Amino acid sequence: MCRPREFVKMNKEMIVSSNGHETIVAILEDDLAAEIFVERERQRGVVGNVYKGRVSKVLPGMQSSFIDIGLERDGFLYVDDVIDTMEEFDKLAADEEEDRATGPEAARPVGAELARPKDRNGDRERPKPKIEDLLREGQEILVQVVKEPLGTKGARLTSHVTMAGRFLVFMPTVDHVGVSRKIESREERSRLRGIVREFRDSRGFTGGVIIRTAAASRPSEDIVSDLEAFHKIWTEIRQRTDSSRAPAVVYREQSLVSKLLRDLLTEEFQAIRIDDQHEYQRTMELVERIMPSLAPKVKLYTKPYPIFDEYGVQAEIDKALKSKVWLKSGGSIVINQTEALVAIDVNTGRYVGKKSSGRLEDTIVKTNLEAVKEIVRQVRLRDLGGIIVLDFIDMEEKKNRQKILQAVEQSSRARRSATKSCRK
16 A cells, blocks of 8 residues: 655755845755845845936937936836836736726826826826826936846836735835735635725725735734835835935835845745844844744854855855756756857766666666756756756657656746746
8 A cells, every 4th residue: 555645844944144245145945055146235236216216308209218316327217117007007916807996096107296197087098198298307206116227228117116015015006906816715805805905994095005925814914014014115205205306216125135035934944044143133123023933933143154154055156156067966967058048958977877777768867857956956046047948868768758847847836937848
């Protein structure tokens, strides 16, 4: 009689090394680095920051404008990023058609007091307004950075401000409540909407809210905690907007550690280890607010030698800088990154199989399966994306080729970004 296969719980830890100038975060899975994130204070990105900007130039021919937000180069704002707020909401909410808002209140432009499009009456059948009808040179407008400046190009901007919390996404330009499609239970969807609407009514809270999948089955206190944080942040943004002269930053995106805790923290983590007292204190405050049960797992690392050496992270970083990665069996994978795609080649190397086996096909399948796990880990570790071509060792039997494809698809589920696999 066959016993059911036991579920093996993955050991998951977050290791944080910070010195005030640079912060590096490693996610360990079964003591191996799965993902590494780096943030340098001097090179800290501006994506997510909200600015009170001034229109420096309107380009009717390109249906866009340049906005002075106080950076080295003016930001770029396209006409569709000034209007069609509800369309942006629908993209984020991925909600059912019956849940989507209609009417003029649903498409109120961000910072309406600063940049109010002319002749807006909510009629979706009307021709799309032109940039010269919406903005004029010297006008002040509230914008958010959605893409970092690159080379000679300025930052890409939008007037659709969005702020992500642990359980909610706040969109102050929309007056609607949506729920993630992944929450399928009608009762749960209704319960979550009720919590948000009750808060909105009691606090006079304006703006749209998208309820994230992580909110499912969470107590009302957790949802209200996010709402209170958003209410406080948006109030502060409006106050800074009123008191500041353009260009000025009125909101800065959270630090790297705060964003990762917000997006990744679950009960799966066995420990969060931090080597900096200041970062440890900030992390404790955030964890106690969003997931108090995990507060005892936040540890301050005080040993005299580097935390990354202690947990083997530095060795993984060093390996990630090399194109060739050895497998435990003696085989290897070679990663070649180009502008168009990433090519990964699998080789048997020193692995020739067991003498008792006698079948070359078995050796090849074993090497390919081992390579799949390492490839997926390296893709996450190096943050590879776009088209990735995997060149496995040729297999004669169709069932083995299918086995490798299934292994790729199954292992790829660990990635947060969408992945589509196909066989050539």
